[in-house]
Amino acid sequence: MTGGREPIGMTLSNGLRVLVAPWPGTPRVAVAVHYRVGFRNEPPGRQGFAHLFEHLMFRGSASLPDGRFFDHVYRLAGTANGTTHQDFTDYYQVLPSAALEQALFSEADRMRAPRFTAANLAEQLAGIEQEIRQAVVERPYGGFPWPLLPGVLYDTFANAHDGYGDVALLRRTTPDDCAEFFDAHYAPGNAVLTIAGDVDPDAARILVERHFGDIPARPVRPAPDLREPAPRADRWVVCGEPGVPATAVALGYRLPDPAGDLPGYLAHVVLARLLTRHGLARPYGPRLDASCGFFGMLAAKDPDTLVIATLPAPGVTPERLVAAVDERWDEWADPGRIAGPVAEAVRGLCAEHHRRHGDLEARCRALGRLEALFGRAGLLDELPGLLARVTPEQVARAARGLRAAHKAVLVMEPAGRRTRPGPAVPVAGTPAPAARRGAAERLGRAAVRPMPPAGPQRDPRLQGLCETVIANGLRVVAVRDARVPLVELRLRMPLGTPGWARPERVDALAAPDRVRASRSARAFGGEFDLSTDGQWLDASGYAPSGALDDWLGVLAGLLLAAEPAEPVPPPAWHDPDRVGDAALRRHWLGGSAGHDDDLAGLRRSVLDPAAACLVAVGDLDPEEFPAHAEKALLGWRAPDGPPRRPLTLHGTEDLLLVRRPGLAAARLTLCAVRPFDGPAEAARYLATAIFGGYARSRLVTRILGRDRVEYEAYAGRDVILDTHRAYVRALVPNALVPAALADIRAEMRRLAADPPGAAETAAARDHCLAQLLSAFDSPRLLADLICQAVSFGQGADWLERLPGLLRAVPPADVARAAVELYGTGRPGGVIVGDVDEALLASGADLRIVPLSSGPGRAAAMP
Known part of the structure; x- marks a missing residue:
């Protein structure tokens, strides 16, 4: 169970749904408001309006005009943002717990009385136009696969249209149009308020009533009917893209409705993971990216989409690639052939779920999202158990279903000019103007209320800290943090003079170890990465708490290898900071840099336990962890030779x-x-x-x-x-x-x-x-x-x-x-x-x- 505690729910008299989720271990608090309105709520002629409205909600309200919404956020090193999805828009803040009331005040003020002005509209339209230009117009493969693929798979305007919208149409928007949209969709009864983190439920209830309780209830526009028949045949759309080196192909399939068939939906989640991990048989191309949902798992109501995207290998036609996907479905229709891969995929998905939602902001937003979409905030903590019950038979059934289903195929191929399909559904012209003139002005006339002061703030505390040096000289730090059943692990080693002089050689040495270690960790639901930035060699990742010794075993295999693996030519360094720092190190080392190509000597220089530190944070006993590390790394010893002496640097000015x-x-x-x-x-x-x-x-x-x-x-x-x-x-x-x-x-x-x-x-x-x-x-x-x-x-x-x-x-x-x-x-x-x-x-x-x-x-x- 993530956190092990069900969120506490209540509903105010005005219809606002409230969730309070204490989250021990953090001195901060996250606040999210989910409104049940997204771009599938937009009527024809208003495409892009939900996204525009999200931007406008940050520009001012009765008590916090002219962008003052962010004042308390920036002052306290917090974050605040919003996102627009198919069926909801969320607004969230993460702040010190002392600022909880300030966060609630600011969210209540814009739920009560946002201010919409012509100047703010013009400013935000310019920003959205730039966002669309960067994300779609000027970006290679712009619009692939979203927002183009929905227009291939679906027929109705709600499901098929482009959520970014048409800037030319949006420019006709008036402040009164915004007030009308607010009145229809931003009522308290259409929202979920979530508070997570360092929060007392009784105190939170008082604050919520104080700031949200007097917002008037009002009717909510009914949600659109999103139902539509599945495609009766495969649908192909081909478009051209200048300046790209290869054809891109995306496939879209209808998913089961998670509200009515959650086990079937989760079987498709596991199937998508299998396809991402195992791909297609060669020579069809690089790995595929497969996912449930355009924006993530359980992030939309039905209908939602299983998306597969890839760049086929040279000479592989889109038709042959699609046939290879069908062949994969045929292969995986036999549960006996996928029992092992399914078990590994489930372990990985469960661990990743715990890790992702061990973050305060992610947990708060996920609770609110699941409540807003499905009325089931508690599903967040149930998902690992539900995923663990997915069987090979269910996954095989999902594969058979996809093999029989009709799908959408979007092909984007190199061309001399950009071509895109027209709207899948005819779009109405200019929408009717707002029925009530002056609505925006009246909305912004609410009484100004003072921002409440921040409360007391407690200092952070580490639970169960243990710091020691084990027999080989390795510094070991362990901290208990049981918010999720995982352990985060970090081993950091300085490269030493030979490595600092030749960081690209360290990179080359690390490459084969990185691949092997990552594969080994995936088998038990963990993650292992090996990287260098030119200063340090870092081994990092996580393991389920029951597989901690397995992760240490992978680390030991890397450190204790008798001979370095054959180096792999590293990729070129493109990051300017990394290039510049490498130049500084070599210049400052001067004559100490050397040009020794002895790979074994370089490896010994870097892998020195006396210069390294190992950190473990998570669901562990910190007093016992050093013994586990010492047992696993018993044979890792400092290299022979004199101790490292301070360097003499040259040309530092x-x-x-x-x-x-x-x-x-x-x-x-x-x-x-x-x-x-x-x-x-x-x-x-x-x-x-x-x-x-x-x-x-x-x-x-x-x-x-x-x-x-x-x-x-x-x-x-x-x-x-x-x-x-x-x-x-x-x-x-x-x-x-x-x-x-x-x-x-x-x-x-x-x-x-x-x-x-x-x-x-x-x-x-x-x-x-x-x-x-x-x-x-x-x-x-x-x-x-x-x-x-x-x-x-x-x-x-x-x-x-x-x-x-x-x-x-x-x-x-x-x-x-x-x-x-x-x-x-x-x-x-x-x-x-x-x-x-x-x-x-x-x-x-x-x-x-x-x-x-x-x-x-x-x-x-x-």
């Missing part, structure tokens, strides 16, 4: 230039080496936030103060080689690199001339204290951040101690730390982009060092 012709924007990193200093870390934490670590920081304020916001920048700190650095990263159009350099350096100089004072420090402290709480939103995130803290040099209890340290640090210490970290006169760093050295001539006091680099590789030394 050089500004490297890595030319990347064709790169649309340059990635600029300015940095300074600043070794770890435990007593000063709290002051440094706040100094980083003040300089460029949050929305009200100095860097962000300077950029927003320009005539146009033309680039973005932020500050941070991390580990590089065997030391630490403070950095600023910026994403800048190539031609603006000199201006961005000047901006950032001006702010660096201002730190000494105008140091942060008490008020600036207090604002940053409030933000940081609130942001820190997000570490506890899920076991997955908690494991990530504990691993990050430990590898940075902190103790595992850093997340617990930090709030007190931040409150105690004097502003004067923060001001000194800001100058020390970022007030350097001549920062070093790297620029990766299509930037000519002559363009940087204005920075005469900077030492520019141009580097050469092969395509996709870290820059070589000059």
Whole structure:
């Protein structure tokens, strides 16, 4: 059971359905409101209106006009967003639990009295037009498979039309049209309010009544009739797409109705997983992506769609690919042939469900969605058990059903110009204007109410923390977090001098191990990934709590292999940050870099337990976990030879230039080496936030103060080689690199001339204290951040101690730390982009060092 506790439900007198779901382990709270209206509720001529309306609901209400909805969210490092689906629209916030009443106030205010103005309409229409352009018009394979495939499979306007809509039609919308839509669909009786996290049900009930209880009840427009017959024949649509290298094919099948046949629906979920994992017999192409629903499992009412999408191999026609899918259905119609794969698929689906909904936001939204669509919020915690009961016979029956069913096939092939099918259903012209003129103005006249203050906030606590060093020198950290029956595991190892000098070789060595380990973990319902960013080699993943030793066994097999596997040529590095940091490491290492191709020696250098840390967070006994780790990793020993000595770095004040012709924007990193200093870390934490670590920081304020916001920048700190650095990263159009350099350096100089004072420090402290709480939103995130803290040099209890340290640090210490970290006169760093050295001539006091680099590789030394 995810969380092991049924949500508490109640219904207000105005019809609002309320769910309260306490979720121990987090000091934050999530609030979601699901309205039972989506793009399948749109009448002809109004396609795209539900999505437009979602955008408008953030632009103002009676008490929070002109975009002030986000004020409490940003101040407290929270998140807020909304999404539009076929049958619902959801709005959600995640905040410190002290801000629960503020979240409820803001949601109630826009449920009571949103403000719709011509100016807001114009602004949001421009934003939606850009969103459609990015998602569909300018994107290769735009509209594939959604929103094009529904128009092939379905006949009725509600099921078939494009939920993005027609911007030209939407531009005719008036504020009164919006008020009419609000009146028809956004009544309390058409909504579900969900509160999850650090919440007391009795206190929550009082707050809900206070803020939502006086919203008047009103009639709700009936839901559309979505029923339609299944297709009587296969349906094919072919369209052209310029500039793409291969044909794309998508298949759509009708799914069983989960409200009436949930076991049949879940059998199709398992079948889709089998197809994704096992694909088709060669040589039909790369893996297929198969899923139930365009937006996820149980995210729509009936009718919904099983979607298969792929790029066939060269020479494989769409017709042959579809025939191969039919052959797969024939093969899997025999339950005896799929018993093992079904069991593995079910284990994986159950574990993934637990992991996904071990996150506070995801759990809150899923509870509300299932209640809004099916009246069954409790289904969220029932699903792992229901999936576990799916049998090979049920999956085989689903395969036979799909083999006999008629389907939709969407083919998108390379062509000289873009072609798209017309609307599957004739669309009416301009819709009738709103019947009540002035409705929007009257709606926005509600009395203004004051935003309530935040309540008290408790500090986070780790439950059952154990930190120790086992016999081989490996640092082991274990934390109990029983919100879900999984254990998150992270092993982090520094690459060492040979690896830092040749990170692409480490990547090549890791590739075959990554594939084998991932396959082994899937067998017991876990996940195992092996990756390197040039600084660390990370083994990460999760296991069901009963399979913890199995995951450690996979890890041991990787670490204890007698010889390295034959390396696989790694993919080219395209991420500019990764390319730039690799160039910095090689440059700073200077003569220490070396060019040794001894793979066994490189492997031994990286796999050093004395330099590594292993973190486990989840449903485990933290006191017993180190013994399990020690038993599994008994044979993993430190390599022979002298201990690692501190590196001597060279050229740390050089500004490297890595030319990347064709790169649309340059990635600029300015940095300074600043070794770890435990007593000063709290002051440094706040100094980083003040300089460029949050929305009200100095860097962000300077950029927003320009005539146009033309680039973005932020500050941070991390580990590089065997030391630490403070950095600023910026994403800048190539031609603006000199201006961005000047901006950032001006702010660096201002730190000494105008140091942060008490008020600036207090604002940053409030933000940081609130942001820190997000570490506890899920076991997955908690494991990530504990691993990050430990590898940075902190103790595992850093997340617990930090709030007190931040409150105690004097502003004067923060001001000194800001100058020390970022007030350097001549920062070093790297620029990766299509930037000519002559363009940087204005920075005469900077030492520019141009580097050469092969395509996709870290820059070589000059």
